[in-house]
Every structure is written in structure tokens, then in C-alpha cells.
Amino acid sequence: MKQAPFIAVEGPIGAGKTTLASMLSTELHLPMIKEIVEENPFLDKFYQNIDEWSFQLEMFFLCNRYKQLEDTGLQYIEKAQPVISDYHIYKNLIFAERTLKGVKLEKYRQIYHLLTDDMPKPDIIIYIRADLDTLLGRIRKRGRSFEQEMDPAYLEQLIADYDKGIQFLAEQSPAPRILTVNGNEIDFVENQAQFEQIVSDVKELIE
Numbered sequence: 001m002k003q004a005p006f007i008a009v010e011g012p013i014g015a016g017k018t019t020l021a022s023m024l025s026t027e028l029h030l031p032m033i034k035e036i037v038e039e040n041p042f043l044d045k046f047y048q049n050i051d052e053w054s055f056q057l058e059m060f061f062l063c064n065r066y067k068q069l070e071d072t073g074l075q076y077i078e079k080a081q082p083v084i085s086d087y088h089i090y091k092n093l094i095f096a097e098r099t100l101k102g103v104k105l106e107k108y109r110q111i112y113h114l115l116t117d118d119m120p121k122p123d124i125i126i127y128i129r130a131d132l133d134t135l136l137g138r139i140r141k142r143g144r145s146f147e148q149e150m151d152p153a154y155l156e157q158l159i160a161d162y163d164k165g166i167q168f169l170a171e172q173s174p175a176p177r178i179l180t181v182n183g184n185e186i187d188f189v190e191n192q193a194q195f196e197q198i199v200s201d202v203k204e205l206i207e
């Protein structure tokens with residue numbers, strides 16, 4: 001192994017980040033950092049009224065992920081131990097740029113940079129791309145009640161925001177290595193050979 005990798009799995013809502021990160025964590029014996037969802041007190045309210053609750057929600061996600069990233073740095077990165085996460089901290093800004101406006105967005109941007117600019121960043125990103133129909137199908141199948149009335153236009157915008165966001169990360173220095181997974185065609189849940197192909201691609205990146 002070149003250096004202990006810090007791997008992040010990313011992609012829009014329902015792409016399969018947690019699923020794939022858990023499978024890779026088991027297969028490659030990597031500890032996993034998992035984002036907090038069920039304990040989030042604002043998600044339900046947010047989906048009912050995005051403009052009213054976006055600032056609280058984005059700040060909640062930011063504070064939680066900041067704490068997790070701080071712990072990840074201490075427990076794994078500083079000890080040169082590999083780790084996989086089902087998100088990249090940059091997703092905060094991808095979402096906030098979509099849900100916040102005006103003064104609140106400006107304040108959020110400043111807080112985001114203040115908190116995260118000097119934090120460890122993943123050096124490998126697995127980006128699951130999937131189109132609107134695939135994501136809506138997965139969200140329905142997963143069945144979280146607060147997501148069932150999600151405006152498809154919001155999800156469609158996020159798909160495009162993610163493409164831009166990952167492109168932005170690819171242009172950073174040092175640039176992370178990015179493995180893009182076609183989430184419409186690759187079924188790593190049901191198809192063992194397709195999962196093994198991803199495992200082999202990831203091993204190539206880290207070994």
C-alpha cells in the first residue's frame with residue numbers, strides 16, 4: 001500500500017453511498033465512518049419546508065461532520081491508518097449552495113471554510129453517478145418517510161451539482177484519485193461480479 005488511504009464514497013441522495021461503503025469496509029477490512037441520519041432533528045422539517053429549515057439543517061450536518069472528521073483525523077489519519085467514509089465533507093457545500101441564499105449562504109460559506117479548510121481530505125473518492133429515475137426508485141425502495149415527497153426537481157439539480165462538485169475536487173491540489181461508478185448499470189448489491197470489479201478497481205488505487 002502506497003500510503004494509508006482515506007476513502008470517501010460520494011454521490012447524490014440514494015445513490016448507494018452507505019451500502020457501497022459498508023460492503024467495501026467489510027471486504028477490505030477498513031473501519032467505516034458513517035453519516036448521522038436518523039438522529040437528525042431537522043430532516044423531516046426540512047423536506048416539508050426547505051426555505052424555512054435549510055440553515056438549521058446545513059449547520060447541523062456541518063457540525064456533526066466536523067466532529068466526525070476531527071475524530072477521523074485523530075484516530076486514523078494521524079496514525080496512518082486506512083479508513084472509509086460514506087461522505088466527503090465537501091458535500092456540505094454542494095448542498096448548502098443549493099438550499100441557502102443571500103446572507104445565510106454567505107455566512108455558511110465562511111463558517112464552512114473556517115471549520116474545514118485545514119482538515120484532512122480524502123485522497124480517494126468513489127463517485128456513484130446515477131440518473132433521476134434510478135435515484136427516485138432507490139429512495140422509494142428504501143422507504144424513509146420524510147424523503148417520499150421529495151421534489152424531483154431538487155434531486156435533479158443535486159445530480160448536476162454533484163457533477164460540478166466532484167469536478168471541482170478533481171481539480172484541487174493535491175488531486176484526489178477518483179473512481180466513478182455507473183450507478184444505473186452497476187448493481188453492486190445483487191451482482192457479485194460487479195461488486196468484485198469495484199473491489200479490484202479500488203485495490204488498484206490503494207495498493
Ligand SMILES: Nc1ncnc2c1ncn2[C@@H]1O[C@H](COP(=O)(O)OP(=O)(O)OP(=O)(O)O)[C@@H](O)[C@H]1O
Nearest residue numbers: 012013014015016017018019138142186187188189
Ligand atoms: N447498486 C445498487 N443496486 C441496487 N440497489 C441499490 C444499489 N445501491 C443502493 N441500493 C439500494 O438503494 C437504497 C439507497 O442506498 P443507500 O442508503 O446506500 O444510499 P445513500 O447514497 O447512502 O443515500 P443517502 O444519500 O440518503 O445517504 C438502499 O435501499 C439500497 O439497498
Ligand SMILES: Nc1nc(=O)c2ncn([C@H]3C[C@H](O)[C@@H](CO)O3)c2[nH]1
Nearest residue numbers: 013037057058061091092095099147
Ligand atoms: N440539505 C442537506 N444537506 C446536507 O449536507 C445533507 N446530507 C445529507 N442530506 C440528506 C439527504 C438524505 O435525505 C439524508 C441522508 O443522507 O439527508 C443532506 N441534505
